[in-house]
Amino acid sequence: xxxxxxxxxxxxxxxxxxxxxxxxxxxxxxxxxxxxxxxxxxxxxxxxxxxxxxxxxxxxxxxxxxxxxxxxxxxxxxxxxxxxxxxxxxxxxxxxxxxxxxxxxxxxxxxxxxxxxxxxxxxxxxxxxxxxxxxxxxxxxxxxxxxxxxxxxxxxxxxxxxxxxxxxxxxxxxxxx
Amino acid sequence: xxxxxxxxxxxxxxxxxxxxxxxxxxxxxxxxxxxxxxxxxxxxxxxxxxxxxxxxxxxxxxxxxxxxxxxxxxxxxxxxxxxxxxxxxxxxxxxxxxxxxxxxxxxxxxxxxxxxxxxxxxxxxxxxxxxxxxxxxxxxxxxxxxxxxxxxxxxxxxxxxxxxxxxxxxxxxxxx
Numbered sequence: 625x626x627x628x629x630x631x632x633x634x635x636x637x638x639x640x641x642x643x644x645x646x647x648x649x650x651x652x653x654x655x656x657x658x659x660x661x662x663x664x665x666x667x668x669x670x671x672x673x674x675x676x677x678x679x680x681x682x683x684x685x686x687x688x689x690x691x692x693x694x695x696x697x698x699x700x701x702x703x704x705x706x707x708x709x710x711x712x713x714x715x716x717x718x719x720x721x722x723x724x725x726x727x728x729x730x731x732x733x734x735x736x737x738x739x740x741x742x743x744x745x746x747x748x749x750x751x752x753x754x755x756x757x758x759x760x761x762x763x764x765x766x767x768x769x770x771x772x773x774x775x776x777x778x779x780x781x782x783x784x785x786x787x788x789x790x791x792x793x794x795x796x797x798x799x800x801x
Numbered sequence: 802x803x804x805x806x807x808x809x810x811x812x813x814x815x816x817x818x819x820x821x822x823x824x825x826x827x828x829x830x831x832x833x834x835x836x837x838x839x840x841x842x843x844x845x846x847x848x849x850x851x852x853x854x855x856x857x858x859x860x861x862x863x864x865x866x867x868x869x870x871x872x873x874x875x876x877x878x879x880x881x882x883x884x885x886x887x888x889x890x891x892x893x894x895x896x897x898x899x900x901x902x903x904x905x906x907x908x909x910x911x912x913x914x915x916x917x918x919x920x921x922x923x924x925x926x927x928x929x930x931x932x933x934x935x936x937x938x939x940x941x942x943x944x945x946x947x948x949x950x951x952x953x954x955x956x957x958x959x960x961x962x963x964x965x966x967x968x969x970x971x972x973x974x975x976x977x
Contacts, residue, residue, distance in 0.1 A: 655851060735846055740856045747851060762848035768816060787812055794808075794843055 638678045641687055642671060648764075649695045655759045656699035658748050666698045673698075692764060693774055696756065703752065739797070746796050754789035757782050806833050811840055 649670055653663035673694050674687075735743075747755065753775075760771045761782075768786070772779040806814075806823055813819045814827060814837065827833045898906070 651852060651854075654855065735850055737856055740850050740853070743847060743850045744855045747847075758847075759851065762844055763851050765848070783813075783816065783818075786816075787809055790812060790840075790844065791808060793847060794840070797843070 637683055638675055641674060641678060641691075645688065645691050646671065649691055652692065652695050652759060652763070653699055655747070655763065656696070656752075656755060657702060662702060666695065666702055669698050670695045689770070689774070692760070692766075696760075696774065742797065743793070746793050750789050750792065751785075754785050754792075757785045758789045761786055805830060805836075808836075808840075811837050815840055815844065 646667065650663060650667045653666040653670075654660060657663045657666060670691060674691060677690070678687075747758070750758065756775060757771055760766045760774065761768065766774070768779050768782050772782045775782065806826055810819055810823050811827070811833065814823055827837050
C-alpha cells in the first residue's frame with residue numbers, strides 16, 4: 625500500500641489528497657455500489673470525512689489505506705439502508721462514466737467492448753464480500769493480509785472468497801478468454 | 802510427470818503460496834505452465850478492466866421495460882383508491898339536502914328539544930291538594946326521608962339561610 629507523503633503546505637494538503645485519490649475512490653465506490661450517482665455521493669461523503677480528518681490527523685498518516693477503508697464502510701452503510709435495498713431491486717445497466725483520461729494499456733486494447741461489459745456484469749454478480757476482496761486485492765492491489773486486516777477477517781477467509789470469485793469469473797469468461 | 806495441478810493450487814502459487822514441489826511442477830509441466838500464465842493474464846485483465854469506467858451496453862435490455870415492480874404498483878393503486886374514496890366522501894358531505902330530508906331533520910330536532918323535555922319535566926299533573934296543609938317539621942322530615950314530598954322552602958319565620966341539617970329540625974321538634 626503506498627502512503628501519501630508529507631506535504632509542507634497544510635492548506636493545500638487536502639487538495640493534494642483529493643487530486644491523488646479522488647478517481648481511485650470514485651472507481652471503488654462504483655465497483656461496490658454499482659450506481660454512478662450513488663458512487664459520486666459516496667465519494668463526496670468520503671472526502672468530507674477526509675476534510676474533517678485531515679485537519680486533525682498528522683500528514684504522515686496512512687491516508688491511502690484510510691480513504692479506502694472509509695470508502696468501503698461508506699458503501700456498506702449505503703447498501704444497508706432500506707431504501708437502497710428497495711431501489712437496487714431493479715436491474716441496472718452500464719453507464720458510460722468519464723474517468724481521468726489516459727492511454728489504454730496493451731491488455732485493454734485486446735479486450736473488446738463486449739468482454740469488458742461481461743466482466744463488469746459478472747463482477748456485479750459476485751457476492752458483496754467477494755466484490756470487496758476482489759476489488760481490494762486485484763484493483764487496489766493490496767496484499768491478502770492487508771485485505772484481511774481491513775475487512776476484519778482472517779487471511780484464510782480472504783483467500784477463500786478470492787478464489788471463489790476468481791473461479792466464478794474465469795469460468796464464466798472461459799469461452800472468451 | 803505427475804498429474805496436473807488443480808486450479809486452486811495454481812492460484813495459490815500466483816498468490817505466493819503453494820509448495821516448492823508445486824512450483825517445480827509448474828516449471829517442468831508445459832501444460833500447467835500455460836494454465837498458470839493464462840491465470841495470471843486473466844487476473845491482470847480483470848483488474849485492469851475493473852479499474853476503468855464501466856462500458857455502455859451495446860444493446861438495451863428489452864426485458865427491463867416489461868418488468869413490473871409490484872411494491873410500487875400496489876402502493877400507487879392503494880393511494881389512488883384512497884384518494885377516490887376520500888373524494889367520494891367529501892362529495893357526499895357537501896351534497897345539498899333534499900326538502901323531504903330537511904323536513905325529517907326538522908321534526909327530529911323539534912321532538913328532541915320540545916316534546917321530550919315537556920314529557921319528562923311537566924308539572925301540569927301535580928295536584929297541590931294532596932299535600933298536607935300543615936305539616937310538622939317531623940312529619941315533613943319523615944316524608945322527605947321516605948322519598949315522598951319534594952323539598953320545600955324554609956318557613957317565613959326562619960332566616961333565609963335555613964339549616965338543611967335534619968338533626969337540627971328533629972331537635973327543634975322535641976323542644977330542645
